[in-house]
Amino acid sequence: MTIVALRPFALPAEHGGWGFLAEPILVGMLVAPSSSGALVAAAALFGFLARHPLKLAVQDAVRGRRYPRTFWCRALAASYLLAALLSLAAALAMSGTRMLAPFALAAPFAIFQLLHDAKNHGRGLIAEMSGAVAMASVVAAIAIAGGTGTSVAYGLAGILIARFVPAILYVRALLGRLPAWWAWTAHVVALGVIASYARLPAVAAMAVLLLRAAWGLTHEPPRAKTIGWREIAFGVATVALVAIGY
Secondary structure, eight states, rough: OOOOOOOOHHHOOOOOHHHHHHHHHHHHHHHHOOOHHHHHHHHHHHHHHHHHHOOOOOOOOHTTOOHHHHHHHHHHHHHHHHHHHHHHHHHHHOOOGGGHHHHHHHHHHHHHHHHHHHTTTTTTTHHHHHHHHEEEEEEHHHHHHHHHHHHHHHHHHHHHHHHHHHHHHHHHHHHHOOOHHHHHHHHHHHHHHHHHHSHHHHHHHHHHHHHHHHTTTOOOOOHHHHHHHHHHHHHHHHHHHHHHOO
């Protein structure tokens, strides 16, 4: 009997993906804490955990092959998805269906990434940005569940998108995978868009991210692991500033 280690399938190792999950949850819960929002956060967590085993299970199905991992990937994906659905159902029972609107708007982006996952192209630029945009919907759903207005909820999602998309381009530029001007342009546009509607601390967060890009893109890039940890730190700073502003 083949012994299968479950941890590589049960817990994704992508640090960037964890950041894309944690930042919307933290912003949403700090700005509009509520029990139903916590359930939405739990649903997002389980949905995020389901992605990796689901991707592997779908890839095995596309190949028409069964490996020792196949059963466990299917079981893990089904368990996580069931937990996500139960958490979301409980949140809906408490706060109504209004919180589903952000997820409905984000669904095409999530589906696009899942389709690319199935082809093992989930780390492509457009797929990665689509996944980040989809994750930003979590903050809007949590905020709506917590009783905020839709303008604030979607405004928070916009701030997170303005954080995520330039960050993806910035990291790729540091790793030599994209021209630096892509990251420069994205950060300038993000600052301009957020400055047009967001509160001052959120604008300050975008300015800090632009300054970090200006420094990083004009100096020798560090190791990939160091880049990742620095992005986590800037993510924490962004969350703090946005929460202070709202």
